[in-house]
Amino acid sequence: MMIIDSPSNDAYFNIALEEYLLYKYPTESIFLLYVNSSSIIVGKFQNTLAEINLDYVSENKIKVVRRMSGGGAVYHDLGNLNFSFHNLLGENDFMDFSQFTKPVLKVLNDLNVPAKLEGRNDLLVDGKKFSGNAKLSRNGKMIQHGTILFDSNMSILGDALKINPLKYNDKAIKSNRARVINLKDVLPKEMTLDDLKQTLIDEMLKTNASSFIYELSTEDIEDVQKLISEKYATWDWNFGFSPKYSFQNAIKIPAGFIELHLDVLRGGTIEKVKIFGDFFASKPIEELEVLFIGKNHNLNDIRAVLESVDVTEFFGKVTIDEILTVFK
Structure with a gap:
C-alpha cells in the first residue's frame, strides 16, 4: 500500500490529486492524507449554488471544489484532516463503509475516544459527528474518503454552508446539517492534528506489511497542476456541472x-x-x-x-x- 501525505493545503490540488492517483496507479492500494485550507467540497451530484452562502464564500475567499464522489457538502480548513483509501473494486462491498473507517476508529479507540460508525457513513462520538465518508467507483477501483474534524472553525463552517432554501428548487442532494464535534475536545490535550495524522500513518504501516511512504514526484505535481487548470479550478466543473x-x-x-x-x-x-x-x-x-x-x-x-x-x-x-x- 502506498501511503501519501500530500504536500499541499490547496483544495484544488488535493481533490485533483485523488483523481490523478486513480488513473496513474490503476492497481495500487493507496492511503492518502491531506489538509485543505479554507474551502467547501461539494458532492458530485449537488447543486453548488444551493449549498453555499455565495456572498460569504466570496468575501472570505473560500475555495469551492466539486469532488468525484456523491454525498453532501463539507467545509474544510486547516483544522480538518482528510483521509482517502484507494483499492481495487470488487474486493469489498461498495455500500459497506466499515472496512476503511476501522483504522480511524481503532486509532481513536486506542486513545480512549469512544468513536464508532453510525448510520451509513458517519463517525460519531457521543452522538456528535466528526467524520462523514463518501465513495466512488471508477477505472476498476473504489475510493472511500472522509473528513476528520480536529479543530475546525465551527462558526465559519455554519456560515459558509448557510443558504436560503427558498431560493432553489432542484432534485440535487441536500447536505445534512448534522450536529458536529471537534476531536480536539475529546483527545489528549497535547495532541495536535499532525500527531493524529502521524498516528494514522503508523497504524497503516503496522497493519499492512506491504505499506511504504511515497512522496509525490515533480512529474506527479506537474500532472496534478494540469488537471487543476483543465478541470478542478474551473467554473464549469465546480458550479456548471450542477443538475437542472x-x-x-x-x-x-x-x-x-x-x-x-x-x-x-x-x-x-x-x-x-x-x-x-x-x-x-x-x-x-x-x-x-x-x-x-x-x-x-x-x-x-x-x-x-x-x-x-x-x-x-x-x-x-x-x-x-x-x-x-x-x-x-
Missing part, C-alpha cells in the same frame, strides 16, 4: 422591488428568465430578459450582460451591483 434547477430571489432597493425567476439547465445554462417588480422602466423588461438566455448562471457572465446595456432604462435609478444581488 429553478432559482428564485427577490430584493428591495431604492428603485423598487425586484423579483427574479430562473430555470437553469444542467451545466449552468440559463433557459428561462422572468423578472417582476414595482420598478419603473422606460424599456420593456422582456428586452433584458432575453439577453440572459443561453448565458451561464455565473456572476461574471451576468455582469457582462448588465454592462452591455443601460440598466437604468429597465429598472430606473439602479447600479449594476444592486441588480447582481438578485442573481445570487
Whole structure:
C-alpha cells in the first residue's frame, strides 16, 4: 500500500490529486492524507449554488471544489484532516463503509475516544459527528474518503454552508446539517492534528506489511497542476456541472422591488428568465430578459450582460451591483 501525505493545503490540488492517483496507479492500494485550507467540497451530484452562502464564500475567499464522489457538502480548513483509501473494486462491498473507517476508529479507540460508525457513513462520538465518508467507483477501483474534524472553525463552517432554501428548487442532494464535534475536545490535550495524522500513518504501516511512504514526484505535481487548470479550478466543473434547477430571489432597493425567476439547465445554462417588480422602466423588461438566455448562471457572465446595456432604462435609478444581488 502506498501511503501519501500530500504536500499541499490547496483544495484544488488535493481533490485533483485523488483523481490523478486513480488513473496513474490503476492497481495500487493507496492511503492518502491531506489538509485543505479554507474551502467547501461539494458532492458530485449537488447543486453548488444551493449549498453555499455565495456572498460569504466570496468575501472570505473560500475555495469551492466539486469532488468525484456523491454525498453532501463539507467545509474544510486547516483544522480538518482528510483521509482517502484507494483499492481495487470488487474486493469489498461498495455500500459497506466499515472496512476503511476501522483504522480511524481503532486509532481513536486506542486513545480512549469512544468513536464508532453510525448510520451509513458517519463517525460519531457521543452522538456528535466528526467524520462523514463518501465513495466512488471508477477505472476498476473504489475510493472511500472522509473528513476528520480536529479543530475546525465551527462558526465559519455554519456560515459558509448557510443558504436560503427558498431560493432553489432542484432534485440535487441536500447536505445534512448534522450536529458536529471537534476531536480536539475529546483527545489528549497535547495532541495536535499532525500527531493524529502521524498516528494514522503508523497504524497503516503496522497493519499492512506491504505499506511504504511515497512522496509525490515533480512529474506527479506537474500532472496534478494540469488537471487543476483543465478541470478542478474551473467554473464549469465546480458550479456548471450542477443538475437542472429553478432559482428564485427577490430584493428591495431604492428603485423598487425586484423579483427574479430562473430555470437553469444542467451545466449552468440559463433557459428561462422572468423578472417582476414595482420598478419603473422606460424599456420593456422582456428586452433584458432575453439577453440572459443561453448565458451561464455565473456572476461574471451576468455582469457582462448588465454592462452591455443601460440598466437604468429597465429598472430606473439602479447600479449594476444592486441588480447582481438578485442573481445570487
